[in-house]
Amino acid sequence: MQLYAKPLQRLIDLLECLPGIGPKSAQRLALHLLRLPPEQVDNLVSAMQDVRTRVRQCAICYNYAESDHCPVCDDPTRDRTLITLISDVRDLMALENAGDYRGLYHVLGGLLSPMDGIGPEQLRVRELLRRLEDGMVREVILATNPTVEGDATALYLARLIKPLGVRVTRIALGLPVGGDLDYADQLTILRALEGRTAM
């Protein structure tokens, strides 16, 4: 049974493949797009094509960039002695949105997880060590999520980086512990009480 005109159905199906979008939202979005002025649709289409063709990875930190280097690495006012390690570009965006941070980043591209076949070789660890070679960087902040995998990754990297004479710190406070919002309230307080751990 076909409910909608074929092109509309096709759009709904494609939208439904996007993360966080169920059948109802897909339908709502498709109907909205259908009513949009043509130039807005063209804009949207070209924006989507542009991210495909013009966005690549920063050669330094693996953030997204339009040229070789991302806006953060290109910014001369950034503190080059400080690197924050995150697993994913999404975490970088969250930190940037928070506003106050003036150092650089390094996107690991995942977390240690034997069950998913992810070991150190699958992460950008070698790339990180290369960035630490010239002795410019004085502190590395480990900002992986406080999940079992995030903590394992942080512990692994702390062991690796400390012998290089670089200060290593770990942020944990304020993040939902266990990555599970169910537990966040009480446990965030618990971890706060136990304090920031030196690594």
Next chain:
Amino acid sequence: MELRRLQLEHFRNYATLDLALGPGLHVFAGANAQGKTNLLEAVYLTAVGRSPRTTHEGELIAWDAEVARATGLFASDLRGEFTVEVALGRKGAPEAMSRGGSAQKKIKVNGAPRTLANLAGLVPVVLFLVDDLEIIRGEPARRRQFLDNDLSATSRTYAWALKQYTRVVEQRNRLLKEIREGQRDLASLAPWNDQLAAFGGRLMEVRTRFVRDLSAEGIPAYQGLTSSPQGMTISYRREWGDPAAEPTTREEFAALLADAVETVAMEEVGRGSSLVGPHRDDLQFFVDGKDVRQFGSQGEQRTAALALRVAEFSLLHRLLQEPPVLLLDDILSELDRTRRSAMLDHLAPIAQVIMTTTDVDAVGLPPHAAVHIYHVSQGTVDWTSVLGE
């Protein structure tokens, strides 16, 4: 704590039920397969937020319905009256689902949504099921489950640490297999060992404290049931690490576990699994100096199982300064008449007791407490009589 009202919709074999309860002893009598245990399961669900019988919560929804709802109105000295509502909906398309399976669960306290974790400790309840005998007699895993269930139901931080620890063990086991296959080196274990010790230390600290307190209550509990001078003691057993060590704090347990992990590393790699830690620990029950699991008679084992629940009741009562609701499923088949009356004589004056039986006359009802008797038949409940008021 007291259950004042229980309302059910499409829960197991109850199409609807609206039951008002008061303090004292409530006996639900009926033939087999009429819905007696279902009723206790519903009370437990509203108190703890999950079924004591199954993890496939779709089973709780009446076969001809899509949504089940259980609502308990509770009252305590501390909090006054409040309601807990648990709604379960079948997951996925109904026609594609076999009955049973998983369910989507929504919990509300006084109408406001709550997570399962945040329900922990709100309604203290102690449930005795026929199959509790397995805690005494069964595999070590059954005893660890007893500890973990009890502690998770009362402590959110324990529930969290258990979840983290379980994940660490899974990850570590996978890594051990990869090391065995030569895909990774031993050094890659380090961050997982750290976390095994840290979370394991937390679990063991809480468990040993709980078992020590429970053991203290086990002595009078067993004596009360048997009218004998012998009590039951409980000890927490670990088969790994320095046997002479007696750690008490989280840090001491973590250090002990960290040491033990170092010494068994090669064996762990050989077997491809984690061999030391709280996931390998056990409980031991002693009566008159002998291990009940190994040397106890059937009757002694049954009494020990019941004494364990009575001890749990007394401990919760002492810690929370309020008696938990006591749910007893068919303890008739478990105990002889003298022991049964000893138990009810002791508990009915203190707590609200909700129990089931197939034979009211055989219960041995205590003479002094108010006893309400109900008849359960095919998912309906009739109140029949009240004695002793």
